[in-house]
Amino acid sequence: MAIQRITSPAAPEPPPERWSNCLLVDGVAYVSGMVARGAQGEMPTGMDEYEQAKAIFGKIKGLLEAAGGSMADVVKITVYVVNIKNNVKVWAARREFFKGNFPASTLVEVRALASPEILVEIEAIAHIGKGVR
Amino acid sequence: MAIQRITSPAAPEPPPERWSNCLLVDGVAYVSGMVARGAQGEMPTGMDEYEQAKAIFGKIKGLLEAAGGSMADVVKITVYVVNIKNNVKVWAARREFFKGNFPASTLVEVRALASPEILVEIEAIAHIGKGVR
Amino acid sequence: MAIQRITSPAAPEPPPERWSNCLLVDGVAYVSGMVARGAQGEMPTGMDEYEQAKAIFGKIKGLLEAAGGSMADVVKITVYVVNIKNNVKVWAARREFFKGNFPASTLVEVRALASPEILVEIEAIAHIGKGVR
Numbered sequence A, B, C: 001m002a003i004q005r006i007t008s009p010a011a012p013e014p015p016p017e018r019w020s021n022c023l024l025v026d027g028v029a030y031v032s033g034m035v036a037r038g039a040q041g042e043m044p045t046g047m048d049e050y051e052q053a054k055a056i057f058g059k060i061k062g063l064l065e066a067a068g069g070s071m072a073d074v075v076k077i078t079v080y081v082v083n084i085k086n087n088v089k090v091w092a093a094r095r096e097f098f099k100g101n102f103p104a105s106t107l108v109e110v111r112a113l114a115s116p117e118i119l120v121e122i123e124a125i126a127h128i129g130k131g132v133r
Helices: A049-066 A084-095 B049-066 B084-095 C049-066 C084-095
Strands: A022-025 A028-034 A074-081 A104-109 A120-127 B022-025 B028-034 B074-081 B104-109 B120-127 C022-025 C028-034 C074-081 C104-109 C120-127
Touching: A022 A049, A022 B074, A028 A049, A028 B074, A049 A074, A049 A084, A049 A120, A074 A084, A074 B104, A074 C022, A074 C028, A084 A104, A104 C074, A104 C120, A120 B104, B022 B049, B022 C074, B028 B049, B028 C074, B049 B074, B049 B084, B049 B120, B074 B084, B074 C104, B084 B104, B120 C104, C022 C049, C028 C049, C049 C074, C049 C084, C049 C120, C074 C084, C084 C104
Parallel strands: A028 B104, A074 A104, A104 C028, B028 C104, B074 B104, C074 C104
Antiparallel strands: A022 A028, A028 A120, A074 A120, B022 B028, B028 B120, B074 B120, C022 C028, C028 C120, C074 C120
16 A cells, blocks of 8 residues: 555644654654644743653644554654753653653754754654554 | 665765665565765765755665665655754655645654754665655 | 464663563564663763773673574664764674674764763664574
8 A cells, every 4th residue: 555644723834845753654653753843833921841852742643543543553653852951841742642652762962953043843653553542 | 575675876875884775674664864965976066955865865766766666655755854944845845746635744853863964864664665655 | 373472681670661672563673772871770971982882792792692683683773872983882892793784774963861970872673583693
């Protein structure tokens, strides 16, 4: 079966010819680095890492559910932050979306994300339907 | 079937015992972070992000074709830049290599790549033969 | 078969509700970004990139063996360093753990890792049992 594009009302679509938020193939969902921009592209001004990560995980959850899966199916996340001293804020958000065996994770501090208001970007890989519910 | 190493004239091979440009296993091609160095290792001096990204996508295309696939099979790219303000230049190059559903993508600004002349590094995952042609 | 968490005495487990060092699903092992912290969480103070990378690859090896595989099964590694000028030190460690076709690799300099003593972080993807022995 060919690669399928997955969309969800939870995750605003980018303009054409940029990227897909999520592609599904061979039972594996690849989720783009997601940020906490709003439904109309609004910057996440004033939102800290906890709030941004929560918004991002909400988008990832919506995409995975649209793919027929759930957050339990996530096997790997990569978290990019601009201030690693606030990593505990990302962890706090993560605890609200996962239970049992958390995904394999990498978290690094990069120099910049797409705009200064964006403090966190998170990408994910999930094997749909393979999580322990 | 065991992991296969994929090579292409489009992508100069590294010295021994460094990395493989592309490995193929279970129908999945993993492409290393590629940069715009020339066939003899020349630095991409004077090439901007558009030109470097174009050279890089050309290498990835060559590798995927050598693996029996195409750019349509790419499900995820990760783009590392040293000046995220020039991300539109990478996007411009990307539009020349993809159509339809673009790959899931992450783009972050790191502090440095292998040498100061290198402005962009791009890695990719592709599920060979699964793209919509 | 559902996602399985893989553990090994070689790689100290994180506290609960943080991440899994390694998850295995559909024959693919996803290894978290590993660092050279000691068995009791000790910082790798005084260890250079070579020593840290060697400690990290030792952890990855232990996890993959616990998953029924080996370092030959690694198809992709991503290496995050804080001083890319020392990348040859990481390469030196890598040569002690791989032979034949090295994994596809990406190596970038980020601004910071989890603490200042940590100079290297490495994540890996392996297709268990698919390496050329």
